[in-house]
Amino acid sequence: MEEAVADCVAALGTVTDRDWGKVRAGRLEWDCRETAAHIADDLIAYAGRLAGRSTAGHLPFTISLDEDTDNAGVLKTIEATGALLAAAIRTTPRAVRAFHSYPFRHANREGFAAMGVAEVLLHTHDIAEGTGITYEPPAELASFVLTRIFPQVRPGPTPWQTLLWATGRGALPGREPVTGWKWSNNPLLHSERLVLEGVTPATAAGLSLAGDGGYEWVGGAAADGTREGAGIMVRQYEEGVFHPEWGMYVLVRRDDDRAVGAMGFHGVPDGEGRVEIGYDLVAGARGHGYATEALRTLSAWALARDGVRTVAAVVERENAPSRKVLARAGFTEAGEEEGRVCYELRG
Incomplete structure (x- = not known):
């Protein structure tokens, strides 16, 4: 988790001088600022569910940024929420499950780690695409995600290319484009x-x-x-x-x-x-x-x-x-x- 966040902050830290609110994040409907805020919101939500042992559904809170928060401040928020999720993962016993809607309405600490890393990697890619910079995370991070919450996806040329294809963000030779997808925690x-x-x-x-x-x-x-x-x-x-x-x-x-x-x-x-x-x-x-x-x-x-x-x-x-x-x-x-x-x- 920490490595994924550090890689995100390093990549996006090079474009904090841009106006993220006026640039669409890749293929998403959100702009880059909304997408960055979404990363932080998901990380704190996952941390809350795991630390609070929430099994009934989504917790009734969300994160919001102050209006005067600049892009560097958004990245600091991602760092903080990522650290909270990492701490929750480290301190949660192996057998504990917390709520996640798809597909079995639960996930363990490894599942939440994979979902958190996926949010960071994929949305960093979206923002990088919107701001025109090159981004490719370490292969082992993409592999970590694929082998835990994309079990039905056949490995491709590289883990990162495969993850982008599996989430509708890229193409793979010989495979049809993906137009709808969900990850899968273990039953x-x-x-x-x-x-x-x-x-x-x-x-x-x-x-x-x-x-x-x-x-x-x-x-x-x-x-x-x-x-x-x-x-x-x-x-x-x-x-x-x-x-x-x-x-x-x-x-x-x-x-x-x-x-x-x-x-x-x-x-x-x-x-x-x-x-x-x-x-x-x-x-x-x-x-x-x-x-x-x-x-x-x-x-x-x-x-x-x-x-x-x-x-x-x-x-x-x-x-x-x-x-x-x-x-x-x-x-x-x-x-x-x-x-x-x-x-x-x-x-």
């Missing part, structure tokens, strides 16, 4: 003892490379099956076929915020309304009913989606514990091939 489902947290491309990349993905795992590390599933998600993201709701979910205990495993879909439902599910728990969390609880929750969620009629799972015949999990969750045997048993749960 979240609750069961009695667990929170099922949808995995972002950034989290998947971390897990696939033997990292912790931002979680504290029971036993110290994710299971091999989770890392393999994360690698599949990374490939889906790179191919542009990643769908957040139909991906992987990390299973987190509500009482201590520790991850016990992962569960997820192999892809979106097929043309017959069938979707396949898989799961994996760390050794230290087995035998407590977590897999059954999560499977019931995720299967019920899937069967409640339009057009989904069947949730399927395929396990080795000799994997008795996994077969018991499926039976307890209401799945029944639907066939067997080469020692692998297919179980189904129908809506």
Whole structure:
């Protein structure tokens, strides 16, 4: 957050002598001064929601600049509100969610960080375009935004070019222009003892490379099956076929915020309304009913989606514990091939 704001202030600080109120900000309907004020307003709004743990909706306040505030003063306000959001992000516990309208009505601290950075980068670009200066932020900032709140956008030549295209501000070879867009925070489902947290491309990349993905795992590390599933998600993201709701979910205990495993879909439902599910728990969390609880929750969620009629799972015949999990969750045997048993749960 601090790097994005510092980069914004450095770029726009070179044109504070211009009349921002008379210049349109790129393709926006706002002028450059309105756009700069909007950056500060969004940053303080995000900070307020996150620090105040606001879950019901937008907070009833906004920021306004004194009439005699010059352009340098506007930039100081962006610096201050950016610092407040950065502080809120640093001090908010990992599991906390606060309100954001789209698409799941919540975001965690990483989501708010990505949204804040996006506001700064994109609107700095708009103002730079309006004032006729060149602006390109560090690639890692654009990548941070893309891999957290643009999970369905296939990577392009560079992260910055891709982000501009994804928000209707640029073109990419071989891709249609974007005329409408929204970012997407990760989905979240609750069961009695667990929170099922949808995995972002950034989290998947971390897990696939033997990292912790931002979680504290029971036993110290994710299971091999989770890392393999994360690698599949990374490939889906790179191919542009990643769908957040139909991906992987990390299973987190509500009482201590520790991850016990992962569960997820192999892809979106097929043309017959069938979707396949898989799961994996760390050794230290087995035998407590977590897999059954999560499977019931995720299967019920899937069967409640339009057009989904069947949730399927395929396990080795000799994997008795996994077969018991499926039976307890209401799945029944639907066939067997080469020692692998297919179980189904129908809506």
